[in-house]
Amino acid sequence: MTDVHQHAVDIHEQFSDHIDVDVEDVEARLDTLINEYRVPAEEARRSVVSHYLDEAGLEREDIRGESESRKIESVDAPEQWIDVTAKILELWEPRSESVAQVGLIGDETGTIKFTKWAKSDLPELEEGTTYHLGNVVTDEYQERFSVKLNRTTEIEEAEEDIAVEAPDSERSESEAIELAAIDTDEQWIDVTAKVTDLWEPRSESISQVGLIGDESGTTKFVSFATSDLPELEEGAVYQLRNLVTDEYQGDFSVKLNRTTEIERIEEGLEVGDNTVESEGILIDIQNGSGLIKRCPQEDCTRVLQNGRCSEHGEVDGEFDLRIKGVLDDGKEVQETIFDREATEELGGIDLEEAKEMAMDALDTTVVADEISEKVLGRYYRVAGPTLGRYLLVNEMAEISGPTADPEELLIKARSI
Amino acid sequence: MSSAPTREIARRVFAREFNDAGYTFKESEDERAPVYSLLPTGERANRILAVGTLTETEDVGEDSEYWRGRVVDPTGTFFVYAGQYQPDAANVLREVETPNYVAVVGKPRTYETDEGDTNVAVRPESITVVDSETRDRWVTETAQRTIERIEAAEEEGSEYARMASEQYDRPAENYREAVLSALEDLDSETDGEDADAGIEAA
Numbered sequence: 001m002t003d004v005h006q007h008a009v010d011i012h013e014q015f016s017d018h019i020d021v022d023v024e025d026v027e028a029r030l031d032t033l034i035n036e037y038r039v040p041a042e043e044a045r046r047s048v049v050s051h052y053l054d055e056a057g058l059e060r061e062d063i064r065g066e067s068e069s070r071k072i073e074s075v076d077a078p079e080q081w082i083d084v085t086a087k088i089l090e091l092w093e094p095r096s097e098s099v100a101q102v103g104l105i106g107d108e109t110g111t112i113k114f115t116k117w118a119k120s121d122l123p124e125l126e127e128g129t130t131y132h133l134g135n136v137v138t139d140e141y142q143e144r145f146s147v148k149l150n151r152t153t154e155i156e157e158a159e160e161d162i163a164v165e166a167p168d169s170e171r172s173e174s175e176a177i178e179l180a181a182i183d184t185d186e187q188w189i190d191v192t193a194k195v196t197d198l199w200e201p202r203s204e205s206i207s208q209v210g211l212i213g214d215e216s217g218t219t220k221f222v223s224f225a226t227s228d229l230p231e232l233e234e235g236a237v238y239q240l241r242n243l244v245t246d247e248y249q250g251d252f253s254v255k256l257n258r259t260t261e262i263e264r265i266e267e268g269l270e271v272g273d274n275t276v277e278s279e280g281i282l283i284d285i286q287n288g289s290g291l292i293k294r295c296p297q298e299d300c301t302r303v304l305q306n307g308r309c310s311e312h313g314e315v316d317g318e319f320d321l322r323i324k325g326v327l328d329d330g331k332e333v334q335e336t337i338f339d340r341e342a343t344e345e346l347g348g349i350d351l352e353e354a355k356e357m358a359m360d361a362l363d364t365t366v367v368a369d370e371i372s373e374k375v376l377g378r379y380y381r382v383a384g385p386t387l388g389r390y391l392l393v394n395e396m397a398e399i400s401g402p403t404a405d406p407e408e409l410l411i412k413a414r415s416i
Numbered sequence: 417m418s419s420a421p422t423r424e425i426a427r428r429v430f431a432r433e434f435n436d437a438g439y440t441f442k443e444s445e446d447e448r449a450p451v452y453s454l455l456p457t458g459e460r461a462n463r464i465l466a467v468g469t470l471t472e473t474e475d476v477g478e479d480s481e482y483w484r485g486r487v488v489d490p491t492g493t494f495f496v497y498a499g500q501y502q503p504d505a506a507n508v509l510r511e512v513e514t515p516n517y518v519a520v521v522g523k524p525r526t527y528e529t530d531e532g533d534t535n536v537a538v539r540p541e542s543i544t545v546v547d548s549e550t551r552d553r554w555v556t557e558t559a560q561r562t563i564e565r566i567e568a569a570e571e572e573g574s575e576y577a578r579m580a581s582e583q584y585d586r587p588a589e590n591y592r593e594a595v596l597s598a599l600e601d602l603d604s605e606t607d608g609e610d611a612d613a614g615i616e617a618a
Contacts, residue, residue: 377519
């Protein structure tokens with residue numbers, strides 16, 4: 001409760017210059033989200049801030065966050081307002097006109113990507129210079145953090161240079177990517193991956209060869225005897241910096257080399273199958289979607305039919321969410337399965353809410369109905385590994401915009 | 417792919433072409449074999465997707481509710497009928513406010529009018545309210561698929577293209593014009609919009 005109050009006071013302070021709102025109103029909104037709908041505090045706070053931004057007609061960066069001084073290593077959540085003292089290590093080519101500068105900054109604890117927006121109208125940062133950056137906001141994309149400079153950011157050149165915990169120049173060009181994203185050879189990359197297989201090296205020049213995998217898929221790796229690197233263990237997860245990609249007959253692999261840094265990390269990692277993509281209109285949601293019950297027996301997880309598992313008979317099932325949906329692009333159909341997480345994202349209903357809905361209606365089918373109403377007849381692009389005829393959805397996006405350039409279609413239609 | 421019975425693809429077809437697709441056929445003697453409507457551009461259709469503006473709904477049933485909806489695309493109007501055997505779709509037609517953009521997935525059905533003409537309508541499997549972007553996307557997609565069908569009919573002359581030239585005396589030119597008018601209509605509204613958001617932006 002007191003936490004809610006503190007958040008409310010903070011938010012109220014942010015907006016007190018802009019709109020007339022009392023702390024109680026802010027607190028009530030937060031309370032509903034956090035205590036009634038079980039929204040995590042950070043998320044609830046974000047949502048309430050959005051509400052008031054809307055009400056005040058402001059952009060997120062117009063309100064000053066309560067920033068605190070932080071080290072880069074400690075960045076562990078998006079949308080936090082922080083101050084950092086960091087050195088510009090690299091400047092990259094912006095890929096969009098809305099970005100003025102983009103690159104890598106570092107302090108004694110680590111490095112992080114930064115983005116400076118064109119519209120923020122900030123002074124030019126120079127490579128190799130150390131700055132105090134006041135009021136930057138953290139961001140997260142695919143579990144990697146970055147910081148964004150914005151209109152309220154204060155930039156001041158630091159008197160003293162700082163020593164950066166970072167890569168030597170040789171690795172500075174390597175880029176953190178997912179294995180499935182490897183599409184050229186001789187690219188310097190960083191990956192976090194699990195060793196899924198070790199094979200017998202066929203040559204004495206090779207110390208280890210096998211497969212590594214991350215969430216996006218698996219790739220062959222080779223480690224050379226001359227590189228004198230520590231041995232990798234099967235099943236262990238490593239952060240591998242400065243690998244080089246290779247291609248042979250269309251298959252990509254990675255090579256460890258003398259400059260490669262290997263760091264074992266104590267984290268689980270789900271290794272993905274190679275991902276396929278599909279798009280089309282979500283044309284049907286099939287039976288067995290929505291709120292379902294699974295067999296609780298270890299390693300079973302079969303979906304119950306009328307409270308019965310086809311293997312274990314009558315059991316007390318465990319609730320789960322799932323959508324079996326069909327994507328159709330007018331030429332092909334692709335059957336897909338959205339697991340609980342994906343279903344929550346697609347339908348905007350989490351398991352607890354689904355259970356409550358079913359309880360209120362005394363009927364579990366209301367959940368699938370509610371989700372269908374939101375998603376049927378809309379276009380999606382999904383990606384994930386395939387299992388039999390199903391694509392298991394890991395990523396999804398609703399898509400809009402034309403399927404082809406209308407101008408080109410017009411030219412074509414006129415020419416036939 | 418697999419040997420499991422394959423799901424029928426939802427054909428993208430503009431109202432003008434759909435309403436001309438009055439010839440139906442089966443591909444086997446089996447009573448439960450799917451019934452196909454023959455699209456004049458030379459393709460069989462057992463399921464279609466139509467996205468357009470639901471402009472009017474009316475209960476035209478006598479004894480029980482039987483809802484008719486008019487779904488308008490840039491080339492014409494789809495007639496959608498839902499009764500007690502399509503309860504979800506009937507619900508939507510009963511409840512939804514018009515005008516509204518809807519996506520209709522359904523089966524082509526033909527019936528004879530009192531004057532002895534053959535009319536084509538949609539028996540919906542689902543009707544959902546969608547936004548204008550979905551509708552615009554459908555227009556380009558349907559234009560694209562229709563152009564592909566016209567081209568394929570001219571170049572390869574598939575079985576269904578031959579069937580269409582026997583059954584219908586309407587030249588493909590009609591449907592090319594439908595495509596042109598749909599695209600010109602769209603072109604005047606959307607200029608230089610972003611193509612698509614993509615997964616990265618999710």
